[in-house]
Amino acid sequence: MGKRLLQIDGSYGEGGGQVLRTALSLATITGQPIRLFNIRTGRKKPGLAAQHLTAVRAAASICGASVSGDVLGSVSVEFRPGSRVIPGAYSFDVGESRAGGSAGAVSLVLQTVLLPLAIAEGNSSVKIIGGTHVPFSPPVSYIEYVYIPALRNMGVDVTLDLQAWGWNPKGGGVIEVQISGNGNLRGQKLLQRGELEKIRVIAAASKLPNEIITGMSNAASSLLSGYGFEKSLVDLKEIACSSPASGRGMFIFAEYSHSTAGFSSLAQGAKVAKEVCAEMMEFHNSGSPVDEHLGDQLLLPACLATEETEYIVSKITLHLMTNAWVVETFGLAKVTIDEASKKVSIIPRGTHS
Numbered sequence: 001m002g003k004r005l006l007q008i009d010g011s012y013g014e015g016g017g018q019v020l021r022t023a024l025s026l027a028t029i030t031g032q033p034i035r036l037f038n039i040r041t042g043r044k045k046p047g048l049a050a051q052h053l054t055a056v057r058a059a060a061s062i063c064g065a066s067v068s069g070d071v072l073g074s075v076s077v078e079f080r081p082g083s084r085v086i087p088g089a090y091s092f093d094v095g096e097s098r099a100g101g102s103a104g105a106v107s108l109v110l111q112t113v114l115l116p117l118a119i120a121e122g123n124s125s126v127k128i129i130g131g132t133h134v135p136f137s138p139p140v141s142y143i144e145y146v147y148i149p150a151l152r153n154m155g156v157d158v159t160l161d162l163q164a165w166g167w168n169p170k171g172g173g174v175i176e177v178q179i180s181g182n183g184n185l186r187g188q189k190l191l192q193r194g195e196l197e198k199i200r201v202i203a204a205a206s207k208l209p210n211e212i213i214t215g216m217s218n219a220a221s222s223l224l225s226g227y228g229f230e231k232s233l234v235d236l237k238e239i240a241c242s243s244p245a246s247g248r249g250m251f252i253f254a255e256y257s258h259s260t261a262g263f264s265s266l267a268q269g270a271k272v273a274k275e276v277c278a279e280m281m282e283f284h285n286s287g288s289p290v291d292e293h294l295g296d297q298l299l300l301p302a303c304l305a306t307e308e309t310e311y312i313v314s315k316i317t318l319h320l321m322t323n324a325w326v327v328e329t330f331g332l333a334k335v336t337i338d339e340a341s342k343k344v345s346i347i348p349r350g351t352h353s
C-alpha cells in the first residue's frame with residue numbers, strides 16, 4: 001500500500017513560501033506524498049507566485065511527481081513524488097511561470113532541488129534563470145560564499161557559476177550549478193566561529209555609471225576602518241556585472257575560521273554601504289557563528305545527516321521555528337531550539353534511505 005497523504009498547513013508560523021519549498025524537498029527525498037493547503041494565505045498576494053510555482057515544477061521534474069494545483073495563485077497543491085530522484089541536466093526559468101516574466105529568486109528554486117539531487121544516484125547540473133539578487137531571498141552571492149561552503153562542510157559537493165545577474169524587477173539572471181550525487185551528509189557542530197580571517201566586500205552594479213560601484217566600495221572601506229577593522233582583513237571587489245537590466249547591490253561576507261556569515265543591501269543611494277556594514281557589525285558583536293538566514297537554511301541538510309548537528313545562531317527567527325516545524329512534521333528529526341543560548345540542535349531519525 002502507498003504512503004498516506006501528509007497534510008501540511010502552509011499558513012503555519014511564518015506562513016511564507018519556505019513551508020512549501022522545504023516540504024517539496026522533503027517529499028521528493030522521502031517519496032512521501034503531500035498536500036499543502038493555505039499556501040501563503042496571509043500574504044498580500046496569496047498562493048503560488050512565479051518563484052513558488054517554478055519550485056513546484058522543478059521538484060516534480062526531478063522525481064517524476066504527479067502534481068495538481070500547480071497554477072499561479074493556487075493556495076493548495078497535491079504533490080505525489082515518483083519512486084526516486086533522477087539525476088541529470090535540468091533547466092528552469094522562473095520568468096516562464098508568469099506572463100510578462102518574473103524576477104523570482106533562482107536561489108530559492110535551487111534550494112528546493114539541491115539536496116534531493118545531492119543524495120541521488122548520480123551527478124546533476126541545474127541551470128536556473130530569474131532573479132539572482134532580489135529582496136527577501138538569499139542573493140546568489142550568499143549561496144556562493146555562505147550556503148554552499150556550509151553544505152561542503154557537511155559533505156555535499158556542489159559548485160555554482162553565476163553567469164548573468166538578475167535584478168528586480170526584470171530578472172533574467174542565470175546560474176549553472178554542478179551537483180555531485182551519492183552524497184552522504186555529515187552532521188556538524190558550529191558552536192564557535194573562531195577568528196575573523198577576511199571581510200569580503202562585493203560592490204556590484206549593471207548598466208550604471210562606474211562611479212556608483214566605486215562609491216559603494218569606498219564608503220564600505222571607510223565605514224569598516226571606522227569600526228576598527230584592519231585594512232589587511234578587507235577584500236574589496238568592484239564588479240560591473242552583465243545583466244539584462246540595471247541594478248546594484250552590496251554584499252559583505254565575514255569569513256571566520258569555522259564559519260562564514262553574509263549581509264546584503266539592495267538599497268539605492270548612499271545608505272547601501274551604511275546598511276550592510278551596520279548589519280555585519282551587529283552580527284560580529286553577537287559572537288555567533290551562524291547568521292539568522294543560514295540559521296533557518298541549515299535545518300534541511302541537518303535533518304538528512306547521519307549525525308547530530310548543533311549550532312548557535314545570532315537570532316532565532318520565525319523562519320527558523322517554522323522550518324523546524326516542517327522538518328518535524330515529516331518525522332525526520334527532533335529539533336530543539338534553546339531561546340536563552342540560541343543553540344539549535346537537530347537529531348536526525350535517519351529515515352531518508
Ligand SMILES: Nc1ncnc2c1ncn2[C@@H]1O[C@H](COP(=O)(O)OP(=O)(O)OP(=O)(O)O)[C@@H](O)[C@H]1O
Nearest residue numbers: 016017018040043136137138139142264293296319
Ligand atoms: N538577505 C538574505 N540573505 C540570505 N538569506 C535570506 C536573505 N533574505 C531572506 N533570506 C532567506 O530566504 C528565505 C525566504 O523564505 P520566505 O518563506 O520568506 O520566502 P518567499 O518564498 O519569498 O515567501 P513569501 O513571499 O511568502 O515571504 C529564508 O530562508 C530566508 O532566510
